[in-house]
Amino acid sequence: MPVHRSGTARVRRLTVAGILLAAFSLLLTLPAAAAGRPARGTAHMGMGVLAHDGPGGTPAPTAVTQTEGVDVAGYQGNVDWPTLWNSGVRWAYTKASEGTYYTNPYFTQQYNGSYGIGVIRGAYHFATPDTTSGATQADYFVDHGGGWSRDGMTLPGTLDIEWNPYGAACYGKTASAMVGWIADFLNTYKARTGRDAVIYTATSWWTQCTGNYGGFAANNPLWIARYASDPGTLPAGWGYYTMWQYTSSGPTVGDHDRFNGGLDRVQALANG
Template identity: 75%
Template sequence: MPVHRSEQLRPRRPHLTGLLLTAILSLTLTGQPSPASAGDDTPPRGSAHMGMGVAAHDGVHGLPNETLATQTEGVDVSSHQGNVAWSTLWNSGVKWAYVKATEGTYYTNPYFAQQYTGSYNIGMIRGAYHFATPDTTNGATQANYFVDHGGGWSRDGKTLPGVLDIEWNPYGDACYGKTQSQMVTWIRDFLNRYKARTGRAAVIYTATTWWRQCTGNHSGFATANPLWIARYAADVGELPAGWSYYTMWQYTSSGPTVGDHNRFNGALDRVVALANG
């Protein structure tokens, strides 16, 4: 009896060893970690949003100086906010909004309808933005995907031109593995296709430090494309080359109701003017 009992309690080590050998063989053959062994902090594709890397790369240096000239409060949202309480934002003084529509050519925001239509219905002037992933497909292809999935424009006085959100890569190399020249070409291809599809020059959202690092501080887009600058500080600081002023400024990712809050560089009638083209 003792012999039989010890045999029944003996752990099944050959089975566990087989599992380990299978996992090791899988790694050897594929060169990729299995889902169970992946231990990095890379977020899932599609989860990127405006300003995702601003605090980490540029830091947080306070809130805007309240003595600024007349500016108009706005917000930007993505799937991270889910169904947004637009009436709360409207009553707090927010008058314009941008909604993430797409990322790469593989993702559309599942909350886009509630966010895009909801902001419009409450009275806001709103638009859509595209999170660029220059390492997945070319600029023209992503511009087409954006326009085809919510990034279009109409002359109704309530629709802002689309935004190219070009910033630190949350999934890998900051500049998406591109040289500065290649990045400028990618951005130009996106902007040209968006203009051809909609008749509008897209807004460029970026941060000065990223722009300097990844485009070589290229100045060639400033004459046609409005600048939306990201900097969490008392002022916007140095702008990317070519732009003498900003159109919008994302000044915090920890605002009320919705984290990302922005200032339009002018009164509400200037927001309307941008919408009307």
């Protein structure tokens, strides 16, 4: 009997060791979210900006008329568009897609809800250049709400290209490879819709990850992200911004933006 108990204890020790080894192996294979990173699909416009710049402040007065806008994503759920309209919001962007693996479950309420109350609306795509090609993601975006129509109420799609919330800031790409990826997306989007996409980015990320490339400025409107009293230095090539995301802590939805011009200029962009 003592021999039997000793053998049983040894088996138990081996079993416990095996369980611990299996658990350790499992930890090594868990997705990034389990290691403290967000789950794929949860990224949204300005996520990296918030981490780098903080929640933002109040824009300084300007002599140029500015038109208030907002950007929304799935994490905000159903949006209270009447309240935003009454506060002066006249344009909005809704996240449609991310990579080729995610579409916003609240897209219909957010995209059509803004349109229904008179807000000029558009859709944006959160880019993940480390998962698939720019062309593939542009096609996915257009096929899942990112298209454009000549109705006077639809803005061209936006490429949201910023810090990688799931890993390396530049998605493991060199500056030249990143520029190539962005060009692939933009060329495909224009071929599909007839419109040049807007580029949303932050100057510091653009400088780090594209080498401050200036070749897109001639055709693609700039949506600059900077949570401060002014938009600061712009990326190379752009002499002015078209839109500016100035805070992530504004009323009702958090992310608020300014269009660099009056409502007639917003309408002009929608009309192409």
